[in-house]
Amino acid sequence: MKLKTMTPINIGLNTRSLEEEKREMETEFRSRILKLLKEDEEFRYTVAGLIGLEDIRGGQIELRGGIVRLEESHVRLEESHRALEEAHRRLEESVANLNDAVARLAEEQRRVSRTLRSITRYMEEVSITLEEEARSMIELRLGQRGIQIKLGALIRPYVELDIYGSNDNLTVIGGIETRLAPMNVRELERKLELVKRNEPELLKGKIIKTIYAMWVHPEAVEECKA
Numbered sequence: 001m002k003l004k005t006m007t008p009i010n011i012g013l014n015t016r017s018l019e020e021e022k023r024e025m026e027t028e029f030r031s032r033i034l035k036l037l038k039e040d041e042e043f044r045y046t047v048a049g050l051i052g053l054e055d056i057r058g059g060q061i062e063l064r065g066g067i068v069r070l071e072e073s074h075v076r077l078e079e080s081h082r083a084l085e086e087a088h089r090r091l092e093e094s095v096a097n098l099n100d101a102v103a104r105l106a107e108e109q110r111r112v113s114r115t116l117r118s119i120t121r122y123m124e125e126v127s128i129t130l131e132e133e134a135r136s137m138i139e140l141r142l143g144q145r146g147i148q149i150k151l152g153a154l155i156r157p158y159v160e161l162d163i164y165g166s167n168d169n170l171t172v173i174g175g176i177e178t179r180l181a182p183m184n185v186r187e188l189e190r191k192l193e194l195v196k197r198n199e200p201e202l203l204k205g206k207i208i209k210t211i212y213a214m215w216v217h218p219e220a221v222e223e224c225k226a
Helices: 018-039 041-144 182-198 218-225
Strands: 152-156 159-166 170-180 206-216
Touching: 018 041, 041 159, 041 170, 041 206, 152 182, 159 182, 170 182, 182 206, 182 218, 206 218
Parallel strands: 170 206
Antiparallel strands: 152 159, 159 170
16 A cells, blocks of 8 residues: 655744734723824813813812811911910010009109208208308397307309308308317318318408307217317
């Protein structure tokens, strides 16, 4: 038996992979979508609306977040406003208290000023009366001894004396004090020396030193005797 030789038959097989087919399908799908966007107005608006809706949703989320932050800021602003109102109220109270204190101080100052004016007037009246009394009494005592002399004050740039009088034979020089202390006696001696140095011609004849006082310290008496 003779055997026949079989000739191999070549069968064409599709060697494209599934991945390639998927890419081709995606490319074709995109092309169709692009074509529809270009040619179909209704489809184009539908897609645009879908895209815009997502944007709106995102914007709404951002808006809600902004509103929440705005509400938080408003709460903080109200708290700051209340704190400011409280500080302003305390400031008004402090100003009112300060005004009251100033008013009381002004009234006290007016009272002190009135008191000082009264004291000043009293001292001026007493001083004038005391000077007149002192000169009158000394003139009277001298007159009782046969000495007639007019007393007044001696005022010079270098010295001031409450009692001064002079004639050809006698000079009376002295001071007037409400309270006579030893230092007043020494002060009179110092003033007398100033007159001797500056105007010795004012000291004629015998010099009588005198101090008229309402109250005399015992030590001042001893100072006069020294």
